[in-house]
Amino acid sequence: MTMAARSVFVPPTRCPVDPVVMGSALFLLLAGLIMVASASIEVSARTYGNPHYLLMRHATYLAAGLGVGGLALLTPLSVWQKLEYPLLGLSFVLLIAVLIPGIGKEVNGASRWISLGFFRLQGSEFVKLFSILYIAGYLVRRKEEVQLRFSGFFKPLAVVAAMALLLLIQPDFGASVVIVAAVLGVIFLSGIPMRFFLPVIAVCATLVGLLVTLQPYRLARLTAFTDPWQHQFSGGYQLTQALIAFGRGEWFGLGLGNSIQKLFFLPEAHTDFLFSILAEEMGVVGAGLVILVFTCLVIRALMIGRTAAKQGEDFHAYTAFGIALLIGVQASINLGVNLGLLPTKGLTLPLMSYGGNSLIISCALVGMLLRIEYECRHKMAVLPRGRNRG
Amino acid sequence: MISTLRIGLVMALFVVLLLAMNARLFYLNIIDGDFLQDQGDARTIRMERINAHRGMIRDRRGKPLAVSSPVVSLWANPQELPLSSEQLAPIAISLGIDSAEFVARVNAARDRPFIYLRRHMRPKEARTVLDMNTPGLYGEREYHRYYPSGEVAAHLVGFTNIDDHGQEGVELSFDDWLAGTPGKKKVLKNLYGEIIRDLVPVSDAVAGKHLDLSIDIRLQYLAYRELKSAVSHYKAKSGTVVVLDVETGRILAMVNQPSYNPNNRTRLDLASVRNRAVTDVFEPGSTVKPFTVAVALMSGLYQADSVIDTSPGFIKVGSKTIRDPSNRGELDLGGIIARSSQVGISKLALTLDEFEVAAMFQKVGYGQSTGVGLPGESNGYLPNYRRWNDIDRAAFAYGYGLTVTPLQLAASYLTIASGGLRRDVGLLNEGNLKETRVYSKSVADELKSMLARVISEGTGGKASITAYRVAGKTGTVRKIGENGYLDTEHLAFFAGMTPLKNPKLVGVVLINEPKTKAYGGGSIAAPVFSRVMGSALRLLNVPPDDPGGAA
Numbered sequence: 016m017t018m019a020a021r022s023v024f025v026p027p028t029r030c031p032v033d034p035v036v037m038g039s040a041l042f043l044l045l046a047g048l049i050m051v052a053s054a055s056i057e058v059s060a061r062t063y064g065n066p067h068y069l070l071m072r073h074a075t076y077l078a079a080g081l082g083v084g085g086l087a088l089l090t091p092l093s094v095w096q097k098l099e100y101p102l103l104g105l106s107f108v109l110l111i112a113v114l115i116p117g118i119g120k121e122v123n124g125a126s127r128w129i130s131l132g133f134f135r136l137q138g139s140e141f142v143k144l145f146s147i148l149y150i151a152g153y154l155v156r157r158k159e160e161v162q163l164r165f166s167g168f169f170k171p172l173a174v175v176a177a178m179a180l181l182l183l184i185q186p187d188f189g190a191s192v193v194i195v196a197a198v199l200g201v202i203f204l205s206g207i208p209m210r211f212f213l214p215v216i217a218v219c220a221t222l223v224g225l226l227v228t229l230q231p232y233r234l235a236r237l238t239a240f241t242d243p244w245q246h247q248f249s250g251g252y253q254l255t256q257a258l259i260a261f262g263r264g265e266w267f268g269l270g271l272g273n274s275i276q277k278l279f280f281l282p283e284a285h286t287d288f289l290f291s292i293l294a295e296e297m298g299v300v301g302a303g304l305v306i307l308v309f310t311c312l313v314i315r316a317l318m319i320g321r322t323a324a325k326q327g328e329d330f331h332a333y334t335a336f337g338i339a340l341l342i343g344v345q346a347s348i349n350l351g352v353n354l355g356l357l358p359t360k361g362l363t364l365p366l367m368s369y370g371g372n373s374l375i376i377s378c379a380l381v382g383m384l385l386r387i388e389y390e391c392r393h394k395m396a397v398l399p400r401g402r403n404r405g
Numbered sequence: 406m407i408s409t410l411r412i413g414l415v416m417a418l419f420v421v422l423l424l425a426m427n428a429r430l431f432y433l434n435i436i437d438g439d440f441l442q443d444q445g446d447a448r449t450i451r452m453e454r455i456n457a458h459r460g461m462i463r464d465r466r467g468k469p470l471a472v473s474s475p476v477v478s479l480w481a482n483p484q485e486l487p488l489s490s491e492q493l494a495p496i497a498i499s500l501g502i503d504s505a506e507f508v509a510r511v512n513a514a515r516d517r518p519f520i521y522l523r524r525h526m527r528p529k530e531a532r533t534v535l536d537m538n539t540p541g542l543y544g545e546r547e548y549h550r551y552y553p554s555g556e557v558a559a560h561l562v563g564f565t566n567i568d569d570h571g572q573e574g575v576e577l578s579f580d581d582w583l584a585g586t587p588g589k590k591k592v593l594k595n596l597y598g599e600i601i602r603d604l605v606p607v608s609d610a611v612a613g614k615h616l617d618l619s620i621d622i623r624l625q626y627l628a629y630r631e632l633k634s635a636v637s638h639y640k641a642k643s644g645t646v647v648v649l650d651v652e653t654g655r656i657l658a659m660v661n662q663p664s665y666n667p668n669n670r671t672r673l674d675l676a677s678v679r680n681r682a683v684t685d686v687f688e689p690g691s692t693v694k695p696f697t698v699a700v701a702l703m704s705g706l707y708q709a710d711s712v713i714d715t716s717p718g719f720i721k722v723g724s725k726t727i728r729d730p731s732n733r734g735e736l737d738l739g740g741i742i743a744r745s746s747q748v749g750i751s752k753l754a755l756t757l758d759e760f761e762v763a764a765m766f767q768k769v770g771y772g773q774s775t776g777v778g779l780p781g782e783s784n785g786y787l788p789n790y791r792r793w794n795d796i797d798r799a800a801f802a803y804g805y806g807l808t809v810t811p812l813q814l815a816a817s818y819l820t821i822a823s824g825g826l827r828r829d830v831g832l833l834n835e836g837n838l839k840e841t842r843v844y845s846k847s848v849a850d851e852l853k854s855m856l857a858r859v860i861s862e863g864t865g866g867k868a869s870i871t872a873y874r875v876a877g878k879t880g881t882v883r884k885i886g887e888n889g890y891l892d893t894e895h896l897a898f899f900a901g902m903t904p905l906k907n908p909k910l911v912g913v914v915l916i917n918e919p920k921t922k923a924y925g926g927g928s929i930a931a932p933v934f935s936r937v938m939g940s941a942l943r944l945l946n947v948p949p950d951d952p953g954g955a956a
Contacts, residue, residue: 262441
């Protein structure tokens, strides 16, 4: 048994939180802070006249994120379970509000934000969290119905489809893919019969295919992705610049702060393409380590879910799965985009990229995950050992 | 029921993703690294110029005529310059310009990445501005050309423009030689073209080579001084003096009036830029008479003492009457030259083969480039008739109907001074002497002694030099206006050599449109010749050939 698995059985008094989740998350947050500092310095200096402008903002969000994460850690999971419907309602309010001119703020042709003066709230980030809480709650409430009737499976799908549709209107294709994938993943893990599940997967795949091919700008992105060097001065520009960053990195990178691509060649160097800059400055070794830590975090979250399931804490389990999938899917898409394995998509790297909403919600997810592990471990400690079959 | 199997599947999926992404990472960073790095370098690494030091131009004794000194040109990227006027003001103050004007200029150029603030500043002054460390302010090393001899050698040396390219004179014609090769250095630039880092220098700048001219700046100075005072004294329009070294054919001095200051060309009058010694042509008039006489001597029909009767002082040729100022009576060939008799030379010419005369003019260098290599050189004009009528034959013999430049005239007199050898005139202190015989030494000696009589008994008395004997010929031609020859505008000139026995120097003096009562070459150009050549002989330590004349 690995050390990570063993920690579940450590009495709560000895270690207040799961060291693997905590360690991975802190590693990624710190690496993110350092890389944002390096990648944003030139952009900050040119755009804001202060080389530390974006770094200071990121640090502020990080502090807020740690606070939110701490609150999530202190919040019993039952509170979230009770808030399921209000949060679902809030999700739709947010998704509709961003679309209303005057409330929603349009940036680069997408209206994704609600301006709160000092802070621009990105609805989709909160909806990510709320959607997995909703599906977890639903699966717990309708346990039998979901297992037996297709309608029980179909109803939450309709809700999530409505969310995805609202996200596509913004448009925010990336967020809708992440949410749909996470929700479907949680349903899959809940043990739904494959005869319900497979047709839905087929329909989703068809829909995504249609979305990509029907909207010309997405198709252009797709073709640019398949041969970026052919389109290096149009659609493939960003990708070629990202690939060059990787090529420069070699084994150990150019050294922290020495990225050339961040000198305005690679757009979004401190947000969506932070990983490319990391690979340029830290090489295969640094970038590989980050991928490894993400995988550790995701697998550890899945293990926490499995433990909760074994204890019969289904809501805990589903929420843990949801968190694992949100972080895992989003990170995989972002890394895949950076590495040129997926078409370019506007998604941040959770816990690392610059961006207040993403950072705060990522911290909240980690805080909740720690809470789930804590509650399970606590329950384990007070239960008689004989009932532990894990 | 929550399925452990499915959880395992999802975990496996993420492990597969981990492996796939690491494999891709390895492929991009290591396998494809060279290609990607080349692509990156193609977008970021640029070559920058390192300006090369331009070679010096020196006179024959190594005195500098054009030198380059390092300067710094200040330039700015207005997109990077501070926005506030308060931060811009100190730059304007240190540049000594109005700060409001400066701010307006910068703001007008905000969409551009490059403006010059001031070019060619002294490095020390530029340093004080650059030391303010204002973002967006840069200095570039350049070279500024300075001409120590100023207007004296301006036409010969020429000048460069602010980008160090030759525009006139030898600066232009020897630009490739002087310019050198700019060096290159590799630099890293960001997307906005700003240099982030100096990488390796690829090639050092190769300084241009020095150019040594045959000019003697001392002779150039004194020729210029004498010409300038003569032109202003006679209220002439322009003037030229050319001095050649007989032994080598090299140019020792070449000056023109009006001239200009090549170091400050803000109020440059374009008419003063022309190197008239090679660009401007004129009808040589009486100065070609010796060459007509040379043909006569070579024809076997005449000896030096052959006598021509010029009475009654005019001769009708075709419909035209050619006149001497007075009836000069019987003249030998030397007398025709000394007294500059149009009638005598016409009578002579009409007995000669006109093609022989034209061929002689061609052999002494008229109608063709001297090969001196100065920009804008004119070839002059030498007619090439199939059939000559008598008036053309006569006029041609006394120097009308063809045009020459002052340098061509000097070069043709060099054939007399050298004993019948034509030597290519040159401006450089090196290179091989090229000479061809155009007529015999005995003919040349005859011509020399005839030309000496011009000084002793003829029109050129004022060209005489104390302690040295001079041979030469005056010339006075009327200028051509809209309706033919003008009575009031003249060109006065003198071509000659000294010392007589073994000529060292050939000189041509030309004064254009003197406004004084006396306008002839003998009274206006000859004195200038005397002063310039006299000083030159003494300066060059040429032994006197007429010590008796010293008294």
